[in-house]
Amino acid sequence: MTRSFNFSAGPSTLPLPVLEKVQKEFLSFQGTGMSIIEISHRSNYFEEIMEQTEQLLRELMNIPNNYKVLFVQGGASLQFSMVPMNLLTSYNTSYYVNTGSWAKKAIAEAEKYGEVHVQNCPIHHIPKLSLDSISLVDYVHITTNNTIEGTKFASIPNTGNVPLVADMSSNILSEEYDVEKFGVIYAGAQKNIGPAGLCIVIVREDLVGQNTLHTLPTMLNYETYVKSNSMYNTPPTFNIYIMKLVLEWLKQLGGVQQIEKINKEKAALLYNFLDESTLFYSNVHIENRSLMNIPFNTTSSQLNEQFISEATSAGFYFLKGHRSIGGMRASLYNAMPIDGVKALVSFMKQFEMKARMSNV
Structure with missing residues (x-):
């Protein structure tokens, strides 16, 4: 069989060695006689996958110990709501840098929960931004890479003491970032991580459980995922398994x-x-x-x-x-x-x- 070249913006191409391993293990994972999609998320088999996946991500991105790694369903689009619901803690106000279509959608959701200050950028250019003097907002939000417009931040803006939130859906793991510059990083899986349906959230622990302005549904509260190790309910097990294989491939690559x-x-x-x-x-x-x-x-x-x-x-x-x-x-x-x-x-x-x- 000849593989085609898939230039889709997502769901996107996956490493061939990963697909081959999935195919090999699909009917019997680790000799169990069961597929990974049949194995309980409470089993030792899957708990080991979860632990290894998180450790691989921490190693590859050099994630400090004071950051939590969450495995969330709903894609990055759900984070458009979860971010303001969890982070609007003091001023009920946020600051968004509008660099394209996905930033606009994030802004539209944030406006449902509080006041939003917006800085608009040209469609083909993101000027160097001075954001360190911003105050009286709970967080600043950027989209590091714009899938539709084909732009990226040449450098990450300094936001001083205000937490910086980044949607990294289309360039996570593609280039090095200093995680400590961010309060929250989130990314849908279907670009560089694995199949659609999984979202990775990396959140600094001091930003968890601080919301006092809104009553949060259990499944939209970061604290729920932290306390339950992302297993309050059944996580997307197959997606996490493939994510682990992709991270192993990336580590082996260098x-x-x-x-x-x-x-x-x-x-x-x-x-x-x-x-x-x-x-x-x-x-x-x-x-x-x-x-x-x-x-x-x-x-x-x-x-x-x-x-x-x-x-x-x-x-x-x-x-x-x-x-x-x-x-x-x-x-x-x-x-x-x-x-x-x-x-x-x-x-x-x-x-x-x-x-x-x-x-x-």
């Missing part, structure tokens, strides 16, 4: 430091071509170009449609851009092999040559 080098190399292959091309182009400010999500266009919508159609036929899947901005988008998450990017660039060169010849 960890986040090594994958960041690989990701920069992959992104440079495509960006360099876009910068030299007379047909394809990127609108994103060079300083803020994402390593994970690369939107691009041709000189006409007709050529865009033709490119997407021919690329799909050639085995390059899900290159159509998000409906809100159109064009194309290539998502180069950790599991995308460098050969996939090289093959895509080669195909784009051939497409450009044909387009040029047809206009001669």
Whole structure:
């Protein structure tokens, strides 16, 4: 069987060795004669998976001991509500940096629970922000990488004593971050971690259980997950199992430091071509170009449609851009092999040559 190149923004491609191990163990996990999806979450088998998964994540991200790691269902979108519900503790006010579509959705949810101050940024550029003088807010929220717009923060803003909350859904584990700069980090799994349906929340322990302004439903309270080790109810067991395998793959590869080098190399292959091309182009400010999500266009919508159609036929899947901005988008998450990017660039060169010849 020939594997296609999956450039989807999520759910995204997974490492082939992980898929092969899942396939091998699916009918009988560790010789039990049971599939991992059949094994009780209260069993020693699964408790060991949970412990190993958390330890691997702590090691790969260098997470300090005073941070809790939570496994939550509902995807990152549920965190749009859980963050304000848990962190609006003193001022009932938050500060959001609006850098794109997902930030807008987070803002809309936060506005249901308190006052929100918003700083808007251009769609293709995130200016360097001075946020250390912000006061009388409970937290500052950013989206480190914008999946749709293809932008990222070139540097993480300093928010002083105000906790910084980051949605890292589309670039967690793709480059190194200092966890201590953040009060909360959350990320949906379906980009660099595993299948959709799991969300990772990394929260500083002093921010847990401090809410006195709202009555929190049990399953929307970070304290519930801390006290129960994320097993107050049945967690997404299969997703966590696959996450463990992905983290093992990443560790064997050399960890986040090594994958960041690989990701920069992959992104440079495509960006360099876009910068030299007379047909394809990127609108994103060079300083803020994402390593994970690369939107691009041709000189006409007709050529865009033709490119997407021919690329799909050639085995390059899900290159159509998000409906809100159109064009194309290539998502180069950790599991995308460098050969996939090289093959895509080669195909784009051939497409450009044909387009040029047809206009001669």
